[in-house]
Amino acid sequence: MNSVVRPRRRRFTLLIVFAVLASMAGGGVLWYLRVGQWEESTDNAYLAGNLVTVSAEVDGPVVRIGAEENDHVVAGQELALVADGDLLLTLDSRKQMLALAVQEVEARRAQVERARSELNLKEITHRLAVEEYDRRKRLAARKMVAQEELDAARTRAEETNGKLETSRRTLAEAQVRAGSGELASHPMVTAAASSVRSAWRALRKAPVLAPVTGTIARRRVQLGQRVAPGTPLFSISEDGSSWVEANFKENQLRNMRPGQPVHVFSDLYGEERVLEGHIASIGAGTGAVFALLPAQNATGNWIKIVQRVPVRISVTSGLDAAHPLPMGAGLHVDVDTHERSAPRTASTERNAPLGSSSVYDDRDAGADALVAATIAAARSTSSPP
Numbered sequence: 001m002n003s004v005v006r007p008r009r010r011r012f013t014l015l016i017v018f019a020v021l022a023s024m025a026g027g028g029v030l031w032y033l034r035v036g037q038w039e040e041s042t043d044n045a046y047l048a049g050n051l052v053t054v055s056a057e058v059d060g061p062v063v064r065i066g067a068e069e070n071d072h073v074v075a076g077q078e079l080a081l082v083a084d085g086d087l088l089l090t091l092d093s094r095k096q097m098l099a100l101a102v103q104e105v106e107a108r109r110a111q112v113e114r115a116r117s118e119l120n121l122k123e124i125t126h127r128l129a130v131e132e133y134d135r136r137k138r139l140a141a142r143k144m145v146a147q148e149e150l151d152a153a154r155t156r157a158e159e160t161n162g163k164l165e166t167s168r169r170t171l172a173e174a175q176v177r178a179g180s181g182e183l184a185s186h187p188m189v190t191a192a193a194s195s196v197r198s199a200w201r202a203l204r205k206a207p208v209l210a211p212v213t214g215t216i217a218r219r220r221v222q223l224g225q226r227v228a229p230g231t232p233l234f235s236i237s238e239d240g241s242s243w244v245e246a247n248f249k250e251n252q253l254r255n256m257r258p259g260q261p262v263h264v265f266s267d268l269y270g271e272e273r274v275l276e277g278h279i280a281s282i283g284a285g286t287g288a289v290f291a292l293l294p295a296q297n298a299t300g301n302w303i304k305i306v307q308r309v310p311v312r313i314s315v316t317s318g319l320d321a322a323h324p325l326p327m328g329a330g331l332h333v334d335v336d337t338h339e340r341s342a343p344r345t346a347s348t349e350r351n352a353p354l355g356s357s358s359v360y361d362d363r364d365a366g367a368d369a370l371v372a373a374t375i376a377a378a379r380s381t382s383s384p385p
Contacts (some may be wrong), residue, residue, distance in 0.1 A: 014292055038338050040256060043244035044308065045331040050238040050355070053214050056227040057205040058082050067234065069219050071362070073210045076359040079234055080221060084206040091199040093290040094192070095374050101192035102378035108178035115171040126160035133157040184375055196374065197367040204363040211357040214238040217327065234368040244277065244313035247287065249306050256282065257342040260335055262313050267330040275318030281337065281342065283310040 064081035067073055133153040139145040179186045184193070218235040244264055244281065248256070256279065264275040286307035311331065319325065 013281060016055065023123055038336060040245055040252045040335045041333065042248050042252070042332070043243055043329070043332045044248075045313075045333045047266075047325050047328050047329045047331060048245040048326055051217060051327065052214070052236045052238055054208060054234040054236060055209065056081060056082060056208060056231045056233055057229055058084075058087065058202055059226075059228050060084070060086060060206070061222055061224055061226045062233075063223075065221065065223055067210075067219070067221075068215050069216050071216045072214070075357060076212055078207045079208045079216075080208040082206045082208065082227065084203055087198065087199070087203040087206060087224060090194070091203055094195045095370075096194035098371065098374050099378035099381075100182065101188040102375050103185075103330075103381075105178065105183055105186045105188055106379065112171065112174045112178045115167065117176045119164070119167040119171050119216065121159065122164040123128040124162045126157070129153070129157040129160040139258065167342075170300055173207035181226055183379070189375065193371045193375075196371055197364065200367040201363050201369060202337050208233055209359050210234075210236060211237055211359055212355075213240045214241075216359045222238065242300060242315060242319060242325070242327075243280065244315060244331055244333065246311045246313055246331070247308040248311055249308055250286065251310075253282065253309055255340050256313075256335060257337070257340055257344060258282065259342050260337055260339055262336070263334045264315070264331050266320070266325055266332075268325060269323060273318065275315050275331075276316040277317075278315045280312045280314040282313075285309075296325050317361040333356070 011066065015132075022331055060082040063079050063083045064080070066081075067077070067079045133150075133156070136145055136153040137151045140147070140150045183189060214236040216234055217237045219233070220235075221231075221233040227233065256280050260279045262276060262277045262279060265271045265273060266275075284310050288307055
């Protein structure tokens with residue numbers, strides 16, 4: 001009896017196993033036909049964004065630090081201050097140079113008046129000498145003066161003519177050196193004024209400002225540290241500049257196109273927090289191409305490795321202040337590849353700058369007023385009482 005039941009149970013068990021495997025295979029086929037062939041996924045993805053490096057622009061020790069790591073800052077906020085004592089001395093020196101330039105131009109213009117007066121005197125002297133020579137010629141024709149007197153009169157006329165030409169050239173040279181326009185437009189004054197403006201701009205560079213609004217990701221400066229122009233001081237994660245960098249295998253890119261919708265969830269929040277977005281662009285090279293030591297095949301010891309290509313994904317919803325994601329956070333990406341009619345590469349032209357900052361636009365503010373005040377003070381001291 002037992003020998004008859006066992007084969008029946010075995011067949012029944014095999015039938016159940018076969019049915020389960022068949023249903024699993026059928027489910028897999030059905031999933032592939034309805035979902036799998038239209039979806040590409042990867043967990044080799046992370047959150048990226050603009051990481052703005054803020055550097056020192058002048059030389060000197062840091063005397064104040066106004067922001068710490070993880071602080072939220074706004075564009076134009078002071079992050080640090082470099083000591084500006086030397087910059088103030090430089091500005092004062094440039095102001096003195098401008099005052100000297102103004103006085104020099106005033107002196108040259110006074111020399112023009114002096115040269116003009118000397119020219120008038122030389123013209124009168126030459127005219128008298130010519131008249132005297134003419135009289136001597138008329139008297140010599142009547143044999144009323146000696147030849148020596150006529151020669152002396154001619155010599156005086158020629159001598160005064162030479163001095164007159166010299167005075168004319170001296171006046172012309174003085175006029176060129178003094179200029180004929182406004183005092184502020186004279187080359188010596190404009191060059192000195194430019195030096196003052198440069199020193200003024202350098203002084204305005206002592207405060208280190210945040211060029212963008214965002215979060216301090218890293219502080220690299222300490223109080224009292226001496227910095228030089230170009231020394232990185234802070235790194236700011238810019239608000240609203242995040243995107244997803246997903247690295248897909250090259251055999252996953254066949255049906256992927258820019259514009260395809262993307263679902264993203266993070267390791268931090270899991271599938272309870274889904275980010276929505278779309279493919280912005282597909283990388284022009286694999287990660288190996290841009291590696292520090294790229295693979296070389298010339299030796300012949302080539303090992304076939306499936307490469308990964310970075311795909312940039314623009315996030316359209318899901319990122320907010322209530323659910324922050326740190327840069328570099330691990331993500332899982334699912335791409336819906338139903339729409340495959342778009343070209344593989346985006347062909348849009350950028351008509352606007354990728355980024356801009358206006359926090360440095362007002363560094364010349366006040367420079368023109370300072371130059372004008374310096375010129376006015378120099379003119380008042382050089383004017384005769």
